[in-house]
Amino acid sequence: MAQKGFLLIADITGYTMFLTSSELEHAQGVLDGLFKSIFAEIRAPIVLSNLQGDAVLAYLPDTDLPQRQFPLDAIERVYCSFANTLAAMRLNTTCTCNACRNMGQLDLKFFLHHGTYAMQTLAGRTELQGAEVIRLHRLMKNSVTKATGIKAYALVTEQAADAIGLPEFFADTVRHVEPSSEFGDTVCFVYDLAPVFAAWRGARRIAVRHDEPLAFEIMECELPVPPAVAWSYVTDVARKVRWQQGIDGMTMTGLARGRVGLGATQHCAHGKETTVHDVVDWRPFDYVTYHIHTPLGTVVRETAEFTPLDNGGTRLVLRCARPQSDNQVAQTVVRMMMPMIRGKLVRDRRASKVALMELVADDLKAAASAQQSA
Known part of the structure; x- marks a missing residue:
C-alpha cells in the first residue's frame, strides 16, 4: 500500500x-x-x-x-x-x-x-x-x-x-x-x-545534576513513545499546554528562523502574570534546560531529561534546582520564599504528570484508530 x-x-x-x-x-x-x-x-x-x-x-x-x-x-x-x-x-x-x-x-x-x-x-x-x-x-x-x-x-x-x-x-x-x-x-x-x-x-553544557539540591520533588514518568516523540510533548508549546497544569496559555518567542532551539523562550501565562522560561541548553533528543525567571532577578534551572527504554518507550525526568543569583541577598530571600509556594508547585507537577501520561495514551489511541480507518 x-x-x-x-x-x-x-x-x-x-x-x-x-x-x-x-x-x-x-x-x-x-x-x-x-x-x-x-x-x-x-x-x-x-x-x-x-x-x-x-x-x-x-x-x-x-x-x-x-x-x-x-x-x-x-x-x-x-x-x-x-x-x-x-x-x-x-x-x-x-x-x-x-x-x-x-x-x-x-x-x-x-x-x-x-x-x-x-x-x-x-x-x-x-x-x-x-x-x-x-x-x-x-x-x-x-x-x-x-x-x-x-x-x-x-x-x-x-x-x-x-x-x-x-x-x-x-x-x-x-x-x-x-x-x-x-x-x-x-x-x-x-x-x-x-x-x-x-x-x-x-555550546556550554547546562543541566540540573542528579546529586544537587532541588527546589522541590522531581517529576518522573515512563511514556510509551520514543524519546523524539516524548521530546515534542515538552518542547512544542502546542502540545505542552495540553498537559502542563497551573497555566492558562503558552507561547514561544526567540525562534531561530522559525525553529525552536537554544535562545528560544517559553511564555507561560498565569492569570495576569507570565512566567518566562529561556532555553539555555538544547540537546535533541537527550535533554533540554530552561532558566525560569523568578523574583528579584533570580533564576531556577529546570532540566527535562529523556532516556530511551528497552521497550521502545522513554523515561522522562524533570528536575528543578534551587533559585540562583549572582546577588546573594536576592538568592537568599527567594530561597526563603520557596516553602510558601512549594505545596502548590508540587500539586501542579503531580497533576501535570498524570495529565501528560493520559494525553500520550489518548494520542496513541487516536493514531491507532485513524490508521485502522485509513
Whole structure:
C-alpha cells in the first residue's frame, strides 16, 4: 500500500577513494565505527530501510512526524554523531597508515525528500519502491559541492521543505536546482552542516545534576513513545499546554528562523502574570534546560531529561534546582520564599504528570484508530 512521508539518505563523502587508497583492514575499522555512529541515531520514529554501500536509506511516514522541525533536528543529530566520532578517531590515532591519514577526507551528506512510496518484500527483505525513491537516489549525483563549495550538507527538496513548513529557515539556505532527464528540474535547498557541528561542540553544557539540591520533588514518568516523540510533548508549546497544569496559555518567542532551539523562550501565562522560561541548553533528543525567571532577578534551572527504554518507550525526568543569583541577598530571600509556594508547585507537577501520561495514551489511541480507518 502506498504511503506518504519523508525519504532520507545519509551518504558518506569520499567513501570510494578512501577504500581504494587505504589499507583494507584499517579502512574497514574506520568505516565500521562511522556507520555505527550513524545507525545509533537512526531511531524511531525514523525507520531504517537498508544499507546501500556508502549510504543509509531511511524513511518517516507523515503519520509519525512528531513536530515540524523534527527532520532537521534528526539530520543534525546524526551529523554531529558522525563528525564527533570522526574527530575522536583522528585525535586518538597514532597510526601512520594510509587509512588513518586519509580518514580526514571523509564526511557526511544528507538527501531529504517528501513524497509517495510503497513497501515491497523481496527475498525476506522489505524495500522502498516508487518514483520518488528513484528521484531521491538520482539527487545523490549532483553539482552541489561544485556550485557551493559545501562538502558536508543537507540537500532538502522543495517538496520536503514544503512538508516541513518552515519558510524562514529555508529562505536562509542556498537554493539549488538539479536537472534530470527523468524528473525534470528538482528545486532543492542546501544548508551547511559544518557550522552546526561547531556550534554543538562549542555550546556550554547546562543541566540540573542528579546529586544537587532541588527546589522541590522531581517529576518522573515512563511514556510509551520514543524519546523524539516524548521530546515534542515538552518542547512544542502546542502540545505542552495540553498537559502542563497551573497555566492558562503558552507561547514561544526567540525562534531561530522559525525553529525552536537554544535562545528560544517559553511564555507561560498565569492569570495576569507570565512566567518566562529561556532555553539555555538544547540537546535533541537527550535533554533540554530552561532558566525560569523568578523574583528579584533570580533564576531556577529546570532540566527535562529523556532516556530511551528497552521497550521502545522513554523515561522522562524533570528536575528543578534551587533559585540562583549572582546577588546573594536576592538568592537568599527567594530561597526563603520557596516553602510558601512549594505545596502548590508540587500539586501542579503531580497533576501535570498524570495529565501528560493520559494525553500520550489518548494520542496513541487516536493514531491507532485513524490508521485502522485509513
